Amino acid sequence: MADLEKDIVGMLETLGSHGKDPAGGISRFLYSKEWLAAQKYLEQEMKELGLDVHFDEIGNLYGQLKGSKYPNETILSGSHVDTVGNAGYYDGQLGIVAAFLAIKYLKEKYGQPLRNIEVISMAEEEGSRFPYAFWGSKNVVGTAKREDVENIKDADGVSFVDAMRECGFDFREENKGIREDIKAFVEMHNEQGGVLEAEKKSVGVVTSIVGQRRFNVEIGGQANHAGTTPMGYRKDAVFAASQMIYEIITEAKKYGDPLVTTVGQIEVTPNVVNVVPGKALFTMDIRHTEKSALVDFTDVVTEKINTIAKEHGVDVSIDMWMDEDPVPMDEKIVKLIEESCDKNGLNYKVMHSGAGHDSQVLAPHVPTAMLFVPSRDGISHNPAEYTEPHDLAEGVKALMGALYELAYKE
Amino acid sequence: MADLEKDIVGMLETLGSHGKDPAGGISRFLYSKEWLAAQKYLEQEMKELGLDVHFDEIGNLYGQLKGSKYPNETILSGSHVDTVGNAGYYDGQLGIVAAFLAIKYLKEKYGQPLRNIEVISMAEEEGSRFPYAFWGSKNVVGTAKREDVENIKDADGVSFVDAMRECGFDFREENKGIREDIKAFVEMHNEQGGVLEAEKKSVGVVTSIVGQRRFNVEIGGQANHAGTTPMGYRKDAVFAASQMIYEIITEAKKYGDPLVTTVGQIEVTPNVVNVVPGKALFTMDIRHTEKSALVDFTDVVTEKINTIAKEHGVDVSIDMWMDEDPVPMDEKIVKLIEESCDKNGLNYKVMHSGAGHDSQVLAPHVPTAMLFVPSRDGISHNPAEYTEPHDLAEGVKALMGALYELAYKE
Numbered sequence: 001m002a003d004l005e006k007d008i009v010g011m012l013e014t015l016g017s018h019g020k021d022p023a024g025g026i027s028r029f030l031y032s033k034e035w036l037a038a039q040k041y042l043e044q045e046m047k048e049l050g051l052d053v054h055f056d057e058i059g060n061l062y063g064q065l066k067g068s069k070y071p072n073e074t075i076l077s078g079s080h081v082d083t084v085g086n087a088g089y090y091d092g093q094l095g096i097v098a099a100f101l102a103i104k105y106l107k108e109k110y111g112q113p114l115r116n117i118e119v120i121s122m123a124e125e126e127g128s129r130f131p132y133a134f135w136g137s138k139n140v141v142g143t144a145k146r147e148d149v150e151n152i153k154d155a156d157g158v159s160f161v162d163a164m165r166e167c168g169f170d171f172r173e174e175n176k177g178i179r180e181d182i183k184a185f186v187e188m189h190n191e192q193g194g195v196l197e198a199e200k201k202s203v204g205v206v207t208s209i210v211g212q213r214r215f216n217v218e219i220g221g222q223a224n225h226a227g228t229t230p231m232g233y234r235k236d237a238v239f240a241a242s243q244m245i246y247e248i249i250t251e252a253k254k255y256g257d258p259l260v261t262t263v264g265q266i267e268v269t270p271n272v273v274n275v276v277p278g279k280a281l282f283t284m285d286i287r288h289t290e291k292s293a294l295v296d297f298t299d300v301v302t303e304k305i306n307t308i309a310k311e312h313g314v315d316v317s318i319d320m321w322m323d324e325d326p327v328p329m330d331e332k333i334v335k336l337i338e339e340s341c342d343k344n345g346l347n348y349k350v351m352h353s354g355a356g357h358d359s360q361v362l363a364p365h366v367p368t369a370m371l372f373v374p375s376r377d378g379i380s381h382n383p384a385e386y387t388e389p390h391d392l393a394e395g396v397k398a399l400m401g402a403l404y405e406l407a408y409k410e
Numbered sequence: 411m412a413d414l415e416k417d418i419v420g421m422l423e424t425l426g427s428h429g430k431d432p433a434g435g436i437s438r439f440l441y442s443k444e445w446l447a448a449q450k451y452l453e454q455e456m457k458e459l460g461l462d463v464h465f466d467e468i469g470n471l472y473g474q475l476k477g478s479k480y481p482n483e484t485i486l487s488g489s490h491v492d493t494v495g496n497a498g499y500y501d502g503q504l505g506i507v508a509a510f511l512a513i514k515y516l517k518e519k520y521g522q523p524l525r526n527i528e529v530i531s532m533a534e535e536e537g538s539r540f541p542y543a544f545w546g547s548k549n550v551v552g553t554a555k556r557e558d559v560e561n562i563k564d565a566d567g568v569s570f571v572d573a574m575r576e577c578g579f580d581f582r583e584e585n586k587g588i589r590e591d592i593k594a595f596v597e598m599h600n601e602q603g604g605v606l607e608a609e610k611k612s613v614g615v616v617t618s619i620v621g622q623r624r625f626n627v628e629i630g631g632q633a634n635h636a637g638t639t640p641m642g643y644r645k646d647a648v649f650a651a652s653q654m655i656y657e658i659i660t661e662a663k664k665y666g667d668p669l670v671t672t673v674g675q676i677e678v679t680p681n682v683v684n685v686v687p688g689k690a691l692f693t694m695d696i697r698h699t700e701k702s703a704l705v706d707f708t709d710v711v712t713e714k715i716n717t718i719a720k721e722h723g724v725d726v727s728i729d730m731w732m733d734e735d736p737v738p739m740d741e742k743i744v745k746l747i748e749e750s751c752d753k754n755g756l757n758y759k760v761m762h763s764g765a766g767h768d769s770q771v772l773a774p775h776v777p778t779a780m781l782f783v784p785s786r787d788g789i790s791h792n793p794a795e796y797t798e799p800h801d802l803a804e805g806v807k808a809l810m811g812a813l814y815e816l817a818y819k820e
Binding site: 192224226227232238241242245246261271274287353 | 601602603604605608620622624634635636637638639640641642643646648649651652653654655656659662663667668669670671672673674675676678680681682683684685686687693695697763764765766788790
């Protein structure tokens with residue numbers, strides 16, 4: 001299917017031309033001119049394919065291939081059309097292109113399905129322009145709150161509401177849930193990690209999206225002169241922090257996959273070469289597919305941190321400021337995708353997602369599944385983001401298999 | 411000697427009124443109006459005491475009590491008159507006040523000495539206004555270089571040279587060494603550390619000023635997504651840094667006094683909660699009274715750092731950007747001061763200085779010694795800097811004893 005590879009790469013490039021950033025990659029923010037042009041381009045493509053096309057109130061774009069037998073049952077597939085700043089060509093838009101081409105190829109090969117198949121280009125997921133993320137998917141399921149965006153502005157001072165209305169969209173009626181005809185959602189996405197590449201797999205079948213907890217750990221020691229304070233007189237916040245960080249990461253490695261723990265940020269006070277630091281703050285990001293493991297590992301590190309603080313004679317506070325539960329994918333659809341991958345001879349791996357996706361917003365409301373394709377060097381949110389055309393095609397084949405099982409079978 | 415306590419406190423307060431900062435403490439920067447007022451005040455006090463007073467070319471102020479028998483031999487004592495921003499009432503100015511009052515009391519009690527005794531109020535030590543430190547003492551010994559200050563400016567853009575000339579001073583003739591009549595220098599200073607307080611001593615007799623080495627240690631790992639990168643796939647710069655810092659400080663504690671090692675500054679890249687850090691930089695400040703120990707401990711930590719980097723599979727570079735040798739005080743004067751303290755029943759401790767002082771500039775050129783008084787909680791460079799009046803008086807008594815031995819004895 002060399003045509004499929006060409007089709008995917010070509011459509012990613014055309015879609016990516018809307019928002020091409022002179023500084024590299026794509027910058028296509030919610031309700032920008034480039035964003036609107038991208039949605040209009042997709043609308044046109046969908047119309048040309050003969051789909052029933054419409055925007056919802058806030059600007060999610062839908063294109064439906066009608067089912068013959070169950071007109072009130074829809075299988076939805078797609079992803080988000082917005083990007084971070086200087087994004088690559090895959091994050092988000094690949095899921096839309098893949099769903100569109102899957103429908104196109106299925107239609108060509110099998111004609112009309114029993115159930116509707118519908119591609120969705122969701123308005124927003126990244127939270128890159130306004131301080132709000134998952135605006136698209138939250139409006140699909142009806143959990144977006146008007147009050148959360150009513151008073152927010154972008155970095156240039158443009159209000160969310162003005163930008164939305166400028167594009168011709170407006171708030172959706174509140175408390176209206178997800179459309180009743182939607183029976184399943186399947187999202188394809190690039191992995192944004194290096195597991196598939198390392199294991200030489202073309203496709204990932206996602207069983208779960210990790211839960212995550214984020215913490216600030218703040219250590220209060222005593223600032224002192226670096227020359228006149230003997231080692232035995234010190235309450236060195238950085239010395240305590242270094243032991244904590246070292247032991248936290250060591251524990252995380254010992255705990256084993258799929259647990260990951262990251263100390264990504266450190267702030268030292270006063271942070272000068274010749275003062276024993278009086279304060280140190282570090283962040284902890286802990287993720288796992290099981291809530292119980294998140295709870296368990298939180299206990300492990302909390303005890304470690306408190307013990308080390310006591311040994312060093314420093315104060316410590318641990319503040320958990322994010323606590324998101326893991327989101328399991330629908331077991332039946334996952335099984336069905338695995339079987340379809342086996343049938344089609346695809347080189348796949350069953351795995352979890354360590355990153356958040358639109359699927360986690362839809363999963364509590366409708367049976368949901370995800371497919372991954374590899375990311376070279378695990379790179380994402382960067383113009384260097386890349387997936388081999390061969391793997392792109394394998395991914396779309398897996399998606400076609402899934403949609404075929406869901407929409408063409410009784 | 412309740413009068414002595416009162417005299418010291420009173421004179422510190424009056425001197426400290428020149429440069430009193432509404433934001434707290436004293437801000438008295440080189441060649442400022444406040445600085446000039448302080449020097450003029452001291453000049454007046456010295457004149458009233460009957461000393462021979464003069465400024466040198468750059469603005470160091472001297473007041474001499476003439477000796478009867480050796481008019482070509484001078485015992486010098488004093489410290490710097492400038493302060494850091496929001497300084498306390500002790501750092502620097504205490505050494506001037508102590509020398510002035512020691513001369514006053516010695517003159518009252520013993521009359522004219524055999525050798526000249528001279529108080530010096532040095533222009534600058536802190537490097538707080540311009541990016542240059544020890545301007546005063548370097549001009550006393552003749553090692554200040556015109557070219558080093560000719561093109562420097564303060565934060566407001568005022569040039570060093572303009573500020574100097576505005577106060578009525580100018581460059582000293584270059585390559586003119588220290589005055590030949592100066593036979594000894596004794597500086598009194600507050601400790602700026604917590605050792606004397608912890609050991610309940612009133613006076614410190616300094617044997618040596620530490621040498622110091624400063625380093626940047628830079629670790630290059632690989633930045634990765636905090637969710638999608640399993641622990642086994644990471645090259646986490648902060649994980650490696652945490653182990654290095656923990657082991658460096660642990661080694662320093664094991665090495666024992668007087669070694670001190672401080673990791674005061676940490677910079678993480680990109681320093682965000684949800685990215686495995688690709689880079690980490692930390693500083694190391696190592697001090698000891700023996701050069702051989704500095705070299706030895708540098709070897710110890712260099713090997714540690716390289717070994718840990720190898721284990722973590724990260725790159726590391728170690729850059730030593732400061733390497734100052736220790737400066738021993740004059741053994742004969744130190745011994746003489748100890749004997750004098752014993753004779754006068756003073757509660758003293760023989761110790762080193764972990765901080766730099768004017769004495770380290772003078773010591774290579776003239777026999778030099780230092781005396782410390784306690785700093786409450788070890789605090790310095792802060793309006794909360796404090797020394798008990800009783801300890802101030804004990805310190806001045808120790809200085810009087812030293813000057814008596816040096817100037818009144820054959």
